[in-house]
Amino acid sequence: MAESNPQLVLTLNGGSSSLKFALYTAGKSAPDLRGQFDRLGRSGTTFNVRMARQPQEARPVKANDHATALAHLFDWLKTPMKGAKLAAIGHRIVHGGPRYRTHNVVDDELFDELRRIVDYAPEHLPAEIAMLQFCRERHPGVLQIACFDTAFHRDMPAVARLLPLPRRFVGVERYGFHGLSYSFLLQELERSLGQEAAGGRLVLAHLGNGASLAAVHGGRSVDTSMSFTPAAGIPMGTRTGDIDPGLVRYLAKTEGMDAEAFDHMVNHEAGLLGVSGTSSDLRELLAAEATDHRAAEAVALFCYRIKQAVGGFAAVLGGIDRLVFTGGIGENAPVIRERVCGGLEFLGIALDQGFNAQGRAIISTPSSAVPVHVMATDEEAIIAEAVAAHLQQENLAS
Numbered sequence: 001m002a003e004s005n006p007q008l009v010l011t012l013n014g015g016s017s018s019l020k021f022a023l024y025t026a027g028k029s030a031p032d033l034r035g036q037f038d039r040l041g042r043s044g045t046t047f048n049v050r051m052a053r054q055p056q057e058a059r060p061v062k063a064n065d066h067a068t069a070l071a072h073l074f075d076w077l078k079t080p081m082k083g084a085k086l087a088a089i090g091h092r093i094v095h096g097g098p099r100y101r102t103h104n105v106v107d108d109e110l111f112d113e114l115r116r117i118v119d120y121a122p123e124h125l126p127a128e129i130a131m132l133q134f135c136r137e138r139h140p141g142v143l144q145i146a147c148f149d150t151a152f153h154r155d156m157p158a159v160a161r162l163l164p165l166p167r168r169f170v171g172v173e174r175y176g177f178h179g180l181s182y183s184f185l186l187q188e189l190e191r192s193l194g195q196e197a198a199g200g201r202l203v204l205a206h207l208g209n210g211a212s213l214a215a216v217h218g219g220r221s222v223d224t225s226m227s228f229t230p231a232a233g234i235p236m237g238t239r240t241g242d243i244d245p246g247l248v249r250y251l252a253k254t255e256g257m258d259a260e261a262f263d264h265m266v267n268h269e270a271g272l273l274g275v276s277g278t279s280s281d282l283r284e285l286l287a288a289e290a291t292d293h294r295a296a297e298a299v300a301l302f303c304y305r306i307k308q309a310v311g312g313f314a315a316v317l318g319g320i321d322r323l324v325f326t327g328g329i330g331e332n333a334p335v336i337r338e339r340v341c342g343g344l345e346f347l348g349i350a351l352d353q354g355f356n357a358q359g360r361a362i363i364s365t366p367s368s369a370v371p372v373h374v375m376a377t378d379e380e381a382i383i384a385e386a387v388a389a390h391l392q393q394e395n396l397a398s
Contacts, residue, residue, distance in 0.1 A: 152179025200321035
C-alpha cells in the first residue's frame, strides 16, 4: 500500500459458520490480504489471514457469531490499513429472492426486503443481515454492495425455475446458489481459453461442505442442482440434498418432529454426517471407508448423486463441452473426481489417472472429447469487481 491515501475495498463472504474476507486497493485485481474465521459460534474458532508476500498468520479468537467476528476484524484492520480510506464494502448475500436479479447498493429498501424473505434462507440470511447492519453502524456513509448468489441463475429458462406447486405460493421457485463461484469460473475460462470455450456447454461442479452443480450454455445458467434453498440438490456435508417430501409427514407422525426440528435435521444432521454417523468431513470418511461400511456408503452416495447430476445436465444441454471441478473437495480430492467421472465415458469423458492424481489444471486425457478441468474459485474477486463497478459509476457521476 505504497500509494498516498489509497481507497480500499473490503469483501465479506459469510457462510453458516465461517466468514471469509479480503482487502483490495481500489483498481487492483489482487487483494492486499485475505483470510477467514472458521467454526463461528463453536469452541476453537480460528482467525487466519495472509497478507501479500507474507506468511499466513493464524490464531484462536472468541467469536460467537458473525458480528463478533466483524468487530474483531475491523479492530485488527486498523494496523494494515494505516489510515487509508475504506471506500466500500462488498457482501456475498446468499439469497436475493424474486426481487434482486443483480448486485445492488445496500439501502433501507434492501434491508426491508431481506428481512421479508429471511425464511427463504434461514441458515444464512439472518447472519448476513446482521453483518450488513454492523457495517452500517461501524462505518456509516461507506458504500455497501450486496452481491447475490442467486443472481447468476435468474435467467434460467422458466421450466427450470418452476416448482410443481400451486401457483398461489408466489416467489416459491428454484433459485440456485453458488452464483459468485460460477461467475468466476466463467471469467477464468474466457481469460485462459477464450470466449468460445466459456460460451460452450458446461457442467460446473462446486463441491465443498455445501455443494452444487450448474449447467451453463452461452455464458448463462440453464439449470442447477440447488433449488428454493441451499439444502436441495446433491447430498452435502450436513445437508440432505433432494429428499422425498413425504418424509415431513412421516417423521412428524413417527418421531413427533415439528417444522423447526425437521429443518435442523435437513441442514445440520444429514448428508455425509447423517449417512456415515461419524463425520461430515470427506477426508475423514475416505480415510475410514476401508473399515467402516457406513463411511464408504456416504462417499459412494455423494459420488453417485454428482454423477447423476452430470448425466442429467448433459441431457438438458444436449451434450457437454467441458466439465469443471471447483471448491474444497472439487479442487483437492482426486479420488472423488475419479469416481464421479468413472462410467461417464459415453459422454466423451476420459480421465488421465496421473494428471488427476497430480491435480493438474486439465485432468482428462489429450484425446478426451470433453476436457475436464480443476479450477480454484474466488468469490471474493467477483465481489470486489462488482464493488469496483459501482465505485466507477459514482466517480463518473460526481
